[in-house]
Amino acid sequence: MPKTVGTVAIAEHLCKGCDLCVVVCPEHVLAMTDRLNSKGWPVVALVSEGCTGCTLCADVCPDGVFTVYREESRKIGANV
Amino acid sequence: MITTAKRFASGNEAVIDAALAAGCHFFAGYPVTPATEILEAAAERFPANNRVMVPTEGEIAAIHMVAGASLAGFRAMTATAPLGLSLMSEALSFFSGMTELPGVVVVQQRWGPGDGSLGPGQDGYNQATRACGHGDFRMIVLAPKNVQELVDLTIEAFDLADRYGLFVLVLGDQLLAIASEQYVVPEPAERPARTVEFGQGNGLVMPELVAVDETAGDFAALERVGRRWEQKYASIERDEPRAERCGDAGALDLLIVAYGSLARIAEYSLPQLRNTGLRVGVVRPITLWPFPADAVRLAAADAATVVVAELSMGQMIHDVAEAIGRKPDHFVNWLGGRAPSTEEFATRVFERFSELRLGAVR
Amino acid sequence: MKVVAEPSADALAPHGFDFCPGCGYGSVLLALTDVVQDLPQKPVFMVDIGCVDFMTAHMPGDVLMGPHGRTSVLASGYKRMQPERLVCAIQGDGGFMGLGAAESLHTAVRGEQITIIVLNNGVLADTGGQLAATTLAGKATSTTPEGRAPQHGPPLPFLEMLSGLSGVAYAERVAIDSALGVRRVRRAIAKAFEVQRSGLGLSIVEVLSPCPTHWRMDTVQAWEYITQSVRSVYPTGVLADRTRGTDG
Numbered sequence: 001m002p003k004t005v006g007t008v009a010i011a012e013h014l015c016k017g018c019d020l021c022v023v024v025c026p027e028h029v030l031a032m033t034d035r036l037n038s039k040g041w042p043v044v045a046l047v048s049e050g051c052t053g054c055t056l057c058a059d060v061c062p063d064g065v066f067t068v069y070r071e072e073s074r075k076i077g078a079n080v
Numbered sequence: 081m082i083t084t085a086k087r088f089a090s091g092n093e094a095v096i097d098a099a100l101a102a103g104c105h106f107f108a109g110y111p112v113t114p115a116t117e118i119l120e121a122a123a124e125r126f127p128a129n130n131r132v133m134v135p136t137e138g139e140i141a142a143i144h145m146v147a148g149a150s151l152a153g154f155r156a157m158t159a160t161a162p163l164g165l166s167l168m169s170e171a172l173s174f175f176s177g178m179t180e181l182p183g184v185v186v187v188q189q190r191w192g193p194g195d196g197s198l199g200p201g202q203d204g205y206n207q208a209t210r211a212c213g214h215g216d217f218r219m220i221v222l223a224p225k226n227v228q229e230l231v232d233l234t235i236e237a238f239d240l241a242d243r244y245g246l247f248v249l250v251l252g253d254q255l256l257a258i259a260s261e262q263y264v265v266p267e268p269a270e271r272p273a274r275t276v277e278f279g280q281g282n283g284l285v286m287p288e289l290v291a292v293d294e295t296a297g298d299f300a301a302l303e304r305v306g307r308r309w310e311q312k313y314a315s316i317e318r319d320e321p322r323a324e325r326c327g328d329a330g331a332l333d334l335l336i337v338a339y340g341s342l343a344r345i346a347e348y349s350l351p352q353l354r355n356t357g358l359r360v361g362v363v364r365p366i367t368l369w370p371f372p373a374d375a376v377r378l379a380a381a382d383a384a385t386v387v388v389a390e391l392s393m394g395q396m397i398h399d400v401a402e403a404i405g406r407k408p409d410h411f412v413n414w415l416g417g418r419a420p421s422t423e424e425f426a427t428r429v430f431e432r433f434s435e436l437r438l439g440a441v442r
Numbered sequence: 443m444k445v446v447a448e449p450s451a452d453a454l455a456p457h458g459f460d461f462c463p464g465c466g467y468g469s470v471l472l473a474l475t476d477v478v479q480d481l482p483q484k485p486v487f488m489v490d491i492g493c494v495d496f497m498t499a500h501m502p503g504d505v506l507m508g509p510h511g512r513t514s515v516l517a518s519g520y521k522r523m524q525p526e527r528l529v530c531a532i533q534g535d536g537g538f539m540g541l542g543a544a545e546s547l548h549t550a551v552r553g554e555q556i557t558i559i560v561l562n563n564g565v566l567a568d569t570g571g572q573l574a575a576t577t578l579a580g581k582a583t584s585t586t587p588e589g590r591a592p593q594h595g596p597p598l599p600f601l602e603m604l605s606g607l608s609g610v611a612y613a614e615r616v617a618i619d620s621a622l623g624v625r626r627v628r629r630a631i632a633k634a635f636e637v638q639r640s641g642l643g644l645s646i647v648e649v650l651s652p653c654p655t656h657w658r659m660d661t662v663q664a665w666e667y668i669t670q671s672v673r674s675v676y677p678t679g680v681l682a683d684r685t686r687g688t689d690g
Binding site for chain 3: 006007011013016017018019020024039041056058059060061062064065066068069070071072
């Protein structure tokens with residue numbers, strides 16, 4: 001398991017369960033849950049250790065669900 | 081350099097004198113007979129007076145550019161014929177009805193549906209006063225009878241548009257467009273720039289109806305917007321109707337109701353009609369919407385018979401009927417883009433009047 | 443730990459976007475909001491009718507919704523009278539290339555000093571997924587249930603047509619089908635505003651945007667459809683760039 005150097009805060013009320021973040025996450029630390037938010041959509045969750053704070057989930061999320069954090073010393077994980 | 085002295089030019093050229101005097105800073109348009117010379121005059125004189133003129137690819141682009149310029153805080157206008165007004169109708173619904181932007185459209189009527197005829201008509205009446213664009217909205221419609229009035233009402237159209245937040249149509253016709261007459265252009269009045277909230281960067285969402293969150297199902301808020309519009313139109317109907325009466329005072333044998341160029345012909349035919357021994361008057365709506373119902377009803381109250389004259393199959397006649405509470409006694413009209421001489425007008429009106437009187441005797 | 447990615451709270455207020463799950467329009471809004479933060483002034487926005495009009499409440503600046511398809515000329519009229527303002531028209535493919543094609547074309551001919559962002563999802567989505575000028579051949583829509591056939595014509599290469607005009611200073615097509623694609627949306631919009639500030643002419647960004655709902659796919663399939671099918675008809679890249687001194 002990769003070292004956890006980042007994490008995400010998930011604004012569940014904005015999530016529509018579109019799955020795109022789950023698919024792009026290179027560390028496979030995100031998964032859809034059965035939990036529904038106030039709008040009736042299933043919401044995503046950070047389910048395991050290993051987030052690198054690469055921001056790909058935030059990049060692809062069309063609904064602005066993710067705030068991504070990373071340890072100060074780390075460089076950006078994914079580049080354009 | 082803005083001319084303020086006496087001028088002698090066609091109605092179409094005079095429109096641009098009026099626009100410059102009114103402080104109009106933007107003109108966009110597309111050629112269509114009989115309004116083309118307005119566009120050409122704007123092309124010559126707007127840039128020369130440090131104002132913007134855009135010859136567009138069509139009427140649709142023109143009216144949208146006018147709306148954009150108006151949104152930017154400037155007085156803006158276009159000119160067209162009823163044919164082009166058809167193309168502008170959707171935009172007028174959006175920008176006059178829904179967004180409440182001020183603007184002016186000068187419409188020179190030619191007769192006929194479709195491509196119609198190139199001669200004068202008054203069959204743009206329904207279109208201008210009722211059916212121009214979809215939805216619940218009205219525009220003020222001013223109907224000048226001569227070039228001086230075309231100038232004065234075009235200037236006033238900008239004031240009315242600013243006051244009420246809507247588009248004002250100046251409804252002329254082909255005769256008014258090409259007639260060259262002497263007129264005076266008033267001194268340009270000093271006007272403070274219209275304060276425009278849009279563009280300040282405060283997250284303003286326009287129009288108000290769109291700013292209401294419809295997805296939340298707030299139809300009560302939407303109705304409040306509708307009620308405000310209803311009140312605006314009601315205040316215009318109360319304060320702005322305008323008509324002119326001329327001819328004999330007191331009780332009349334015959335009252336003629338006509339507007340625009342045809343009303344002028346009617347006025348000129350009065351001496352000939354009087355020579356038949358009749359007491360005759362003309363009442364001329366100057367605002368077509370709001371229709372001057374009170375003025376027409378008052379004039380008709382003293383008249384034994386009422387005749388409506390139009391260059392159409394009968395459009396204003398319905399407003400006259402509503403105003404006087406009954407069907408007018410006569411209707412005389414000319415079609416095909418043809419307007420009568422004063423003599424022909426008087427003869428036709430007298431014939432119709434005589435027919436009715438003979439019918440009554442029988 | 444420090445924040446390395448944070449969505450704009452302003453864009454998302456008050457309760458997030460109303461787009462369908464996996465719709466690319468939210469990504470465009472977030473990218474646009476990011477770009478605007480770095481501009482010297484907030485642009486004014488003219489928004490077309492269609493799914494784009496769900497953007498009005500979230501725009502990073504003042505916004506006017508105008509009639510369908512004519513947003514480019516509305517924006518042009520405003521810009522002519524406020525040349526110092528940054529002006530941006532936001533349109534769908536239906537408005538920009540279909541109903542308002544004449545106005546879009548002549549806006550490009552005149553080289554109006556505005557930025558147009560076109561969101562191309564290949565259908566008339568707001569009304570339920572009907573045939574648009576941009577629907578791919580064979581693609582089923584609610585008005586071409588058997589698929590887009592020869593009698594409906596091929597998809598319209600409108601940006602390619604406009605890119606040859608001297609009035610078009612910058613034209614780029616980007617695609618929302620990967621994280622990289624979303625980053626390119628942001629970069630292209632930033633470039634388009636830069637071109638507008640330089641006064642070189644019209645700048646257009648066309649965004650190929652997934653519409654899983656009306657493409658009747660899941661969100662990941664919609665991305666793949668863009669990558670494998672849409673981009674072969676509508677190639678991404680810079681189609682015109684007159685900032686380099688020569689024709690793009």
